[in-house]
Amino acid sequence: MIVNRSTYIDQLIRSKGNGLIKIITGLRRSGKSFLLKKLFRQHLLNDGVKEDHIIIIDMESRKNKPFKDPDYLLDWVEKEMKDDETYYIIIDEVQEVNDFVEVLSTLSVTEGTDVYVTGSNSRFLSSDVVTEFRGRGDEIHVWPLSFKEFMSVFPGSKEDAWSEYIMFGGLPQLLTQIGDDKKSDFLRRLYRTVYLRDIYERNDITLKPEFEELSKTVASSIGAPVNALNIANTFKSVSNVQNITDKTVSVYLGYMQDAFLIEKSERYDIKGRKYIGSLSKYYYQDIGLRNSIISFRQTEPTHIMENVIYNEMRMRGWLVDVGNVAQRVRNDKGQNIRVTLEVDFVCNKGSQRIYIQSAWRMPDSDKMEQEKRSLRLVGDSFRKLLIVGEHTKSWSDDDGIQIISIYDFLLDLSSTD
Secondary structure (H helix, E strand, C coil): CCCCCHHHHHHHHHHCCCCCEEEEECCCCCCHHHHHHHHHHHHHHHCCCCHHHEEEEECCCHHHHHHHCHHHHHHHHHHHCCCCCCEEEEEECHHHCCCHHHHHHHHHCCCCEEEEEEECCCCCCHHHHHHCCCCCEEEEECCCCCHHHHHCCCCCCHHHHHHHHHHHCCCHHHHHCCCHHHHHHHHHHHHHHHHHHHHHHHHCCCCHHHHHHHHHHHHCCCCCCECHHHHHHHHHHHCCCCCCCHHHHHHHHHHHHHCCCEEEEEEEECCCCEEEEEEEEEEECCHHHHHHHCCCCCCCHHHHHHHHHHHHHHHCCCEEEEEEEEEEEECCCCCEEEEEEEEEEEEEECCEEEEEEEECCCCCHHHHHHHHHHHHHHCCCCEEEEEECCCCCCEECCCCEEEEEHHHHHHCHHHHC
């Protein structure tokens, strides 16, 4: 079963021959390798590129262990280049190559090469794109399947697809698993044998039980504003381990972000136009992995839908913060007090901005007014969306707030244009 990942293929096509190293990052098993080695390779062949001008080195294969030696790799590539036509160099999981930054720097200045690499660790890739390549790197981040991609190969209704998606997520390999028990076991096994092992090996973690308990605490906190200190306090209250500090929690959260398991969304004061550093929210790049970490016990649709919306906006290229907007109200004692309301997401892309509020159910007009309240307080002319988790026709109220169903939002890429 092949999913057409046209969004990423289009990005690769537009980046082809631009003189930069194309660095494909993302969560392990999110489809990076298949994208380059199968889909993009097929595009190149269809475009007339000769097969021997597409050089693929898979660093996850033990047979390619010699390529960990940077000099061996560079010499081998040089021998494979036999004419002056462009050679497309594809290295899968390049962080396994020793001194890979120097290798990529060398390949980037080698005449006749167009270089594409994948990697699964942001510390070794994203930061190096900025600090080492100095404008020579072009990063394309691949996410697990979006709901639209998932729906394109799902045999049932969109309602059934949604139920499946918010339970098991969008890792492409799940499409080969038959039955809920197989899917659950697959995700649990993948988390322990791939993601945890990677984090432990890269960061030399000795407090493994503590890390796993902390991971469960974070997975239980999606949609809640938190910081390292209150996560540490929560962790202590639900576990037998009392010696974990907020500093350790902060370091461990960094490891989870480096592995692309989670992303941090910072709080932004909309009226004051500044970031508020005290609390943030963390969202999982794949909701199925999040659910597997807590043994599928907390599958509350409200927070899961919020996580899916966050991921969707990030997939579409938006920067996403959590918004706060304040107003003055009188309390029961007649005192004028400051009340802060939350706008779920403040999304920015260049000069564009969209405010998004997520509401799983809208049972009555009171609930509708409650959800719109923070959007009304924003007070600017940028677009405002209220996304609801049930079927509704898309419509706009007198304040310009657009109400749209989660299905229309996710399945229509123009919903945020």
